[in-house]
Amino acid sequence: MRAFRATATATTAALLGVVILSGCGLARPDHALVTFTAEATAGGSGPAPRDTSAPAPEPEPGAPSPPPATAETIVTVTRSGGFAGRTHTLSVSSDGSWTRRGAHAEPEGGGLLSSTQLGRLRAAVEAADFAHLSRTAKSGGTVFDGFTYTFVRGGLKVVTNDGSVPAVLTKLLDALPPFEG
Template sequence: MLAPALVLVAVLVAVLGGCTTPASDTTPPAATPTATASTAGTTPATPAAPATERLVNITRTGGLAGVNESVLVKADGSYVQLKSGATAGTGRMAPDRLAELRAAVAAAGFPGLERIQPGGKDPGPDGFRYTLVAGGREVVTGGPDVPPALMRVIELAPLP
């Protein structure tokens, strides 16, 4: 079961690898910030995650129809949807929905989760199995036993 997930991740990386636009040689250099009386005592903002960084990857398989659907959501909210390994759509999440998804991913606590969650080994007859990757951790769950924190992530993601 791990081999199909690895193949899917490889396909996603290959598909998303062509999604970047090279910087133009005519782009003006960024202005050098200077401190003024109004900003001299403030703390600099925390830098945002790079746009190419993965927020979450979700794959849904199984069910009566033998579904195989995935979505890869990047930190900037852009996403790629796959159905049976072929690109099914691309887009960008609305900022409020992306904020909810980020909060749900953080609340789920991926780095501390066991790899196999309830329903991960057997989602039941005609049940869906979900493979989620976030925070450097792959987690498998499914059927009616999906933990609520993981179900929230699944519900917020733009699966096809």
């Protein structure tokens, strides 16, 4: 009974970890994972780890193809504040799909950019040159009831406010889908 509980606990913990990582976008098929087998290790201390990072065997002819790899996020922008104090986050992926989320990360909409819109957004993101932008851009005056923008690109984050948004980020904002639907 103890071995069953230990196995059940380890399995539950492993599944919970996968669910949490997939929600954060960290569990991807190309990342190495360690799973646990149901057999106990020598000494009965719990499940034995099994490396699953080895390449998968070639599919048999006529077998269904695996799902395509998920698209990479090009940019994520959160806009908060304003007169009503609302928060919305837009994330745009490399395939042109975009999602809009509310203050509590609840889905509020989404869509697919046209190839022209996606090209315009890609050009604006590249022109912004996130690696060389100040992490906090606050050069302008205060705009009462203005918005605060948080831009995230490739692990780099830039925070700015209305009245201080650099021109390169204004072009990026113009290329995004609407923050409200």
